[in-house]
Amino acid sequence: MWRCSVDRGDSETGAGRGRLFCGDVGQNKFEEVDIIQRGANYGWRAKEGFSCYDKKLCTNSSLNDVLPIFAYPHRLGRSVIGGYVYRGCEMPNLNGLYIFADFMSGRLMSLKEETHSGRWSYQEICMGRGEVCNFPKLINNYYQYIISFAEDEAGELYFMSSGNPSAYVPAGTVYKFIDPSRRAPPGKCRFKPKPVTVKGKLLPFRPKEKLILEVKTTTVAPTSARPRPRPRPRPRPRPTGATTRRPKAGRKEKTQAATTTTTAPAAAPQPPTLSWHWEMPGRPTTKALPKTRTPPTEAERGRGAGGRRVDQRSKTGKRRRGRPQEGTVRLAGTRGQRRKRRRPGEGRVEVYVSGRWGTVCGRSWDSGSAAVVCRQLGYQGVARVAGMAEFGASGLPIVLGSVRCVGTERKILRCRHRPLGEHDCPRGQEAGVICRRQHTPPRT
Structure with a gap:
């Protein structure tokens, strides 16, 4: 497995531009970091890191392999994650450092190139235990299992990690490298985003569905202002020999008799309502719109018709348990x-x-x-x-x-x-x- 990145070079001198760095996961003992050259042989499976993996192939004089710039044993980690050479502006102490990590141990590491000898010196950024790092004084408070690195247009560096060493983790967290010991002066880091050039042809967007609007006009029929009469109760049977008295007309009955019935004018038509549905082109549809959900009744909410709370029981007929005790x-x-x-x-x-x-x-x-x-x-x-x-x-x-x-x-x-x-x-x-x-x- 490889994780590679291209060095964008120093912003002022252009040193290191175009170099391809790759983190190569080892076999049994070592993990390594290489600078890729065209047509070069990096020794696998004759060598693993700087040591021999196959003794017969390792002693072959025609191997002519290119050694890695750095290799570390499995006591420091078991799966290298290649990173980037920091070329940003906000963190001057990180400039020129190749920053990478290990997936299993959660270590953040860096390599610095010596200009005279061309060798790379190793320096660990974080110990993976939440302590303040020695250099460049970064506080380590992140999820342990680092998955990948990334950089933005300005060259600032980011990494993503999760809390579970698995490829099936549904979520992760993205962190940005910040050096609290030294920051660039205000107003120095300014950059203009470059437009992205597209070499291929743009594909026109053609929707596979279309939206159909159906206008429906609804009118309300004219109604009378007179209230609808209520059905009268059936008279009770009277006993034989009983006398009937006609009740006197009350005050309310006199006022109701004096009023005249009037009819209301016809109601104005309501504004049109829009109903919509999706339809595939060339395929007529007859599906109706989904019905709106009716609000739950009192019985569905756990209450009876009289407003009393219904005792909620499980299928076995036993009552559900309450809250657990403190310290369970x-x-x-x-x-x-x-x-x-x-x-x-x-x-x-x-x-x-x-x-x-x-x-x-x-x-x-x-x-x-x-x-x-x-x-x-x-x-x-x-x-x-x-x-x-x-x-x-x-x-x-x-x-x-x-x-x-x-x-x-x-x-x-x-x-x-x-x-x-x-x-x-x-x-x-x-x-x-x-x-x-x-x-x-x-x-x-």
Whole structure:
């Protein structure tokens, strides 16, 4: 796998313009960075980095290979991600540095060329632990797994990373390189964007669908101002021998009898309404418009006809449980890069604190803290402490940081930890655990 970029050269002298840098992922021991030359041989599979991979091919005198400008062993990283030579204006300390990274370890590294000897000196930008870097004093607070680099029109450098070492991650974060120790003076960095030249022919846009408007005029029929008479109730049967009295006309009946009926004038036609639908050209359609959704009734909202709340029950007839207790733990997440289903007793640790679920920072996570979680869930012990992001990143906030347990606590909240919500752990480094299979009823 290669990730290559072209050096745009120094803005004043033009030194280095047109050089092609490539990060080459190694086989078993080394990762390397090369400057590509036309028709050159870079030694694979006779050499890996500066060392011999195949001894028979390595001793061949006709190999005539070109050595890389830099190679590093797998104790620093296992998958190099090629970057760019910084040629921007805002960060003068980064000018001329080839900045690249490693996908697995999350290290940001740089190479600087010595003008007299032509050698490249290595210098690490970030340690990958959230500390202030020695040079160029950048604060490292990013997701660990760096995927790619990019630069804008002005030569400023960016990189994208995620919190899960997988190609199936649905989202990532883009960061910009900023050097707080030294910035360019105000007003110096000005550039004019160049127009993009298109060599090919432009393809005209031809829509495959067209919009049809149908004008419909609706009129309202004339109505009478006299209210519609209500149906009279049926008279009740009177007992035999009873006398009937005619009720006196009340005040309301006299006023109603004195009024005359009038008819209202014909209503004016309403403005035309537009109804639309999509139609494929050459294919007549007879589909009607979708009906509007009617508002839910009281029964659908969980209320009866009299306004009383209906008891919501599950299909088994049991009532649903309420909120969990403070400090309740659970295991969640998926296993592996292809999101396989995890087994019972393993997963990402999540804690219910202050009315919400959250995760635990995995930086100081050890076997003692994992044993407390397994015992709280009803397992006899811990089989293994899961690595960071082994069960995927979570969208929940990190609520517990710097958790340190002796191993005899009954709940995770009784262990030593920072105040709730305070941590120095980026996303994708949540704690996980793999408990033993023997299960007993959990402690309350």
